[in-house]
Amino acid sequence: MIQPGLKGVIATETAISHVDGERGELIYRGYSAPYLAKHYSFEEVAHLLWEGHLPNAEELQELKRKMNAYRKIPTHVKNVLGSLPKDTDLMAVLRTTISSLSSHAFHEKTLNEQAIHITALLPSIIGFRKAQLEGKKFSTHPDSTGFADYYLHLLIEKEPSPYHKKALETYLILTMDHGLNASTFSARVTTSTESDLISAVTSAIGTMKGPLHGGAPTGVIQLLDDIMKDGDVEKVIKEKLQNGEKLMGFGHRVYRTIDPRAEVLKERLLQMSGQDTWLNLAIEVEKQAITLLNEWKPGRRLYTNVEFYAAAIMKSVQMKPAYFTPTFTASRVVGWTAHSLEQASNNTIFRPQSQYIGPPVQQ
Incomplete structure (x- = not known):
């Protein structure tokens, strides 16, 4: 029996997240996502999805150090940003710039390291593009700040209130992953061909760009x-x-x-x-x-x-609508990369069947 959109079809196994629509539950690796959003930071929950466990103090400090270091936009990515037409929508900008990260040096990193790098860089790309379009100088925030604080500062260009910072971080944690949604499926399908992580994330961004998924x-x-x-x-x-x-x-x-x-x-x-x-x-x-x-x-x-x-x-927080889906993307990239890592660790290429409904053979 055909299930349009593969609705209800189980296509893979995962230990990353579980969505129970009847009971109203969202679980990240055995933890209630709402519980994590109340008690942990963006970095701690990202570590949980990537590594399978919440970080200890030393692991958290090391993750923050890496994310701070990877916020810096490579020169060639800035050049790409400078060459894009001003009317290029922001999701297309993200798709193009993340794709441009692909290099021999980048692919020499472990997949986990690549995931951290991509995640850390997204807010900087969004902030840089915003400054570029507004004719302003791009200014970063102190390296010691957390992911949500850094991102919000780039968007509103002033010190955000503690209320707004906590609200945004809660949102970012709660949207990191949500089962085998359309963009996550895209990432896993791409990874299943033994393609690279950059390609998987680029596929996911292209899927997220669609209004039925990322524009609500x-x-x-x-x-x-x-x-x-x-x-x-x-x-x-x-x-x-x-x-x-x-x-x-x-x-x-x-x-x-x-x-x-x-x-x-x-x-x-x-x-x-x-x-x-x-x-x-x-x-x-x-x-x-x-x-x-x-x-x-x-x-x-x-x-x-x-x-x-x-x-x-x-x-x-006076965020313009153009930044809604990119903000969702800055969060969901954690889930995309976590699923890509899981797919790569026990891979089978996705190859579903289709039912032909065209004309019969003519000769």
């Missing part, structure tokens, strides 16, 4: 903007439901209960209550939207998903 928060921003402009939460939501419009940020293809990632982000935002207008609005919108969805679409189990609160966080 943009619709939530429009919803929040509409409500902010009108001033009446209930009125705007009812109008959208009456017009048959999809309420962006609610419902998920996998989760049939509350998205566990959304719950953790909501907890972070509640801690910031009163600190930011957009975050306060998001909390009120969720409350009324869930009530109205239960009235209008009973039994559909449409709950808040991670994109809803991700959009609220991005709006609160």
